[in-house]
Amino acid sequence: QQQVKQSPQSLIVQKGGISIINCAYENTAFDYFPWYQQFPGKGPALLIAIRPDVSEKKEGRFTISFNKSAKQFSLHIMDSQPGDSATYFCAASYNTGNQFYFGTGTSLTVIP
């Protein structure tokens, strides 16, 4: 059973555009929601994360929007650049738990 559902599977965006990746979860016990960026042949790198007590978190061009009632969260990449082309994974975990649940990943391609 997929604990975290991620969409779309792939995304193509023009340079300067906004990339939006969505994730949904069912378990209301989750209280930590990170996003990871992975380049080919490399391990995932923590990009940005949010807890459910806030609805939005912004770090540079990256913003997480969190909708607790809908059990959804999304990553927005503003002014997308070719260097942002990578695979993005959302994840969820419990505060006291010992497990991270990952989405299936989104392959982002930013074309010049």
Next chain:
Amino acid sequence: GAVVSQHPSWVICKSGTSVKIECRSLDFQATTMFWYRQFPKQSLMLMATSNEGSKATYEQGVEKDKFLINHASLTLSTLTVTSAHPEDSSFYICSARAADSPFYEKLFFGSGTQLSVL
């Protein structure tokens, strides 16, 4: 961010030999480390969870006698692929969950190991 060092980054071995992959958290203590396997253009597949000083917990379908995990200290976990076969060829990634400030509870990944078994 915190650094997780994973070595080697790539390894080629003959069928039947064993390969050890090392995962170290360099600037934080990790009571829990995770090992993943990733096939090209696919998501992370959790293989096992290891807690310092105790036996690893393996996911269903993962052979614990084939993939030996040792988490000997708060900063080091190793994965040994025993009697490797071509079907074990894959990208293996470790991750470590920080147990203390300032990275408390965050999960950081190593750079991965590409294993090719001939």
